[in-house]
Amino acid sequence: MNCNVAIVWMHDYIDGELPREDAVTLKQHLISCPACRARFDQLEKTEALLSSVMAEPKGQAISPATSAALTAKILKQIPSPARHRDWTGWIRRHPAVTAAAVFVLVMMASLAPTVNNGSELIVRGDDLKQVIIDGHTVIVPEGSQINGSLTVENGTADVRGQVQGSVTVIDGSLLTASTAQIAGQTRTIDQLLDRFWYKVTQTFGSKP
Amino acid sequence: MKSIEANLIRLALKGDQRAFAELVGMYQDKLYHLAYRMLYNRQEAEDAVQETFLRVFRNMERYDDSMKFSTWIYRITTNLSIDRLRRRKPGFSLDAELPEHDGLDGYSMFASEDTSPEEEVLLSETQHIIRNAIDTLPPKYKTVMVLRYLEDLSLQEIGDVMDMPVTTIKTRVHRGREFLRKKLEHKL
Structure with missing residues (x-):
C-alpha cells in the first residue's frame, strides 16, 4: 500500500468514514510501515487532545452574570418597533392591493367633510x-x-x-x-x- | 412541523420582542463559545455575538425555514469571526521565539491576557499548547476545526454552515489536523 494513500485513509478513519474492508487494509499497512504507524499515532493523539480541549468548558465558560449582561446588551441594540418593518414588507409584496387601498383612502377622505358635518x-x-x-x-x-x-x-x-x-x-x-x-x-x-x-x-x- | 426557532422567528416578525429574547436565550452562550474559540478574546467574542443577533434581527424575514436555524445562525457568527480574524493585522510574527524569554514564544505571553488567575490554574500546559496551536490555524481551517470539535457537527453540517461541498470540508479537516499535528509534533 502506498503511504500517501495510507495518510488519506488515516484521516478518513479518524473521521469515522473509512469502510471496514479499507480499515483492515490500513491496519495491515501500519503493521508493516513504522513511519506511517508513528504518524497515525500522532494524528490520534492530536485528535484526542483537540476533542478534550474543545469540549472542556472550564476557563472559557461564560459566567451567568456575564451571560445576563450580554443578553441585556443584545436586546438593547434591537430596535423596538418591529411592526413598521412588517408593514413596509407587506406593501412591497402587495403593490396592487396597496394602490387600491390608497385610492379608497383618498375617496374616504373626500367624504370626510360630509361625514363630520353630518347634520348640515x-x-x-x-x-x-x-x-x-x-x-x-x-x-x-x-x-x-x-x-x-x-x-x-x-x-x-x-x-x-x-x-x-x-x-x-x-x-x-x-x-x-x-x-x-x-x-x-x-x-x-x-x-x-x-x-x-x-x-x-x-x-x-x-x-x- | 416547524421548528421552535422558526415559530419564534415568525412571532418576532410580528413584533413579539419576547420571542426574539427567547431566541437570544437559546443561542447566545453557544455562539459565545464558538466565537471565543475562533477569536480567543472575550471582548471580541461578545461583540461578534452581539453583531450576530443584530444581523438576525435585520434579516429575519429572509430566513428560509428549510434550513436549520442553528446552521443559519452559526454561519453568521463564523463569518463575523472570520472577518475579525482577517482584520487583525499581525504587527509581528507571534511564531518567532523571543530571545529574552527562554522557550517562550509570543503566544504564551499573550494567550493569558484575558483569563483570570483562577482560570489560569485550570488551563494545563497541554491545553495552552493546543490552544496556541489552534490559534495559528489560518481562518478557513480554524472555522472547520472549531465547528467540528466544539459544536460536534458532522462534515455535512459543517458544509451547510459554510455553504461548501462536503469534499472541501473533508479536505480542510484533514489539512487542519495535519497542521496541528506538525505544530504539536515535538510535544506529543
Whole structure:
C-alpha cells in the first residue's frame, strides 16, 4: 500500500468514514510501515487532545452574570418597533392591493367633510327657485314644477309638486304626497358605502 | 412541523420582542463559545455575538425555514469571526521565539491576557499548547476545526454552515489536523 494513500485513509478513519474492508487494509499497512504507524499515532493523539480541549468548558465558560449582561446588551441594540418593518414588507409584496387601498383612502377622505358635518343640510339642483326650505325639510310645493333634478343631503325631501328630473336623498328620507309627480328616478342613499359609490360614479362622470 | 426557532422567528416578525429574547436565550452562550474559540478574546467574542443577533434581527424575514436555524445562525457568527480574524493585522510574527524569554514564544505571553488567575490554574500546559496551536490555524481551517470539535457537527453540517461541498470540508479537516499535528509534533 502506498503511504500517501495510507495518510488519506488515516484521516478518513479518524473521521469515522473509512469502510471496514479499507480499515483492515490500513491496519495491515501500519503493521508493516513504522513511519506511517508513528504518524497515525500522532494524528490520534492530536485528535484526542483537540476533542478534550474543545469540549472542556472550564476557563472559557461564560459566567451567568456575564451571560445576563450580554443578553441585556443584545436586546438593547434591537430596535423596538418591529411592526413598521412588517408593514413596509407587506406593501412591497402587495403593490396592487396597496394602490387600491390608497385610492379608497383618498375617496374616504373626500367624504370626510360630509361625514363630520353630518347634520348640515345640502340642497343641489338645476332649478331651486320654487323650493321651500323649512328647517331640515326641503319642500317642493304643490302646484310647482321643477325643471331638473333635485338632490338633498342630511334632510327630508317633501315632494308635493312636479319634478322633471330625478330626486336623490342622501342620509335622509323622501316623502311624496299624492300630488307628487317625479319624471326621473327616486333614490334614497343611507349607507356610507352607497354614498361612496355614488361619489365615485359622480367623480368619473357616469350618470347613475 | 416547524421548528421552535422558526415559530419564534415568525412571532418576532410580528413584533413579539419576547420571542426574539427567547431566541437570544437559546443561542447566545453557544455562539459565545464558538466565537471565543475562533477569536480567543472575550471582548471580541461578545461583540461578534452581539453583531450576530443584530444581523438576525435585520434579516429575519429572509430566513428560509428549510434550513436549520442553528446552521443559519452559526454561519453568521463564523463569518463575523472570520472577518475579525482577517482584520487583525499581525504587527509581528507571534511564531518567532523571543530571545529574552527562554522557550517562550509570543503566544504564551499573550494567550493569558484575558483569563483570570483562577482560570489560569485550570488551563494545563497541554491545553495552552493546543490552544496556541489552534490559534495559528489560518481562518478557513480554524472555522472547520472549531465547528467540528466544539459544536460536534458532522462534515455535512459543517458544509451547510459554510455553504461548501462536503469534499472541501473533508479536505480542510484533514489539512487542519495535519497542521496541528506538525505544530504539536515535538510535544506529543
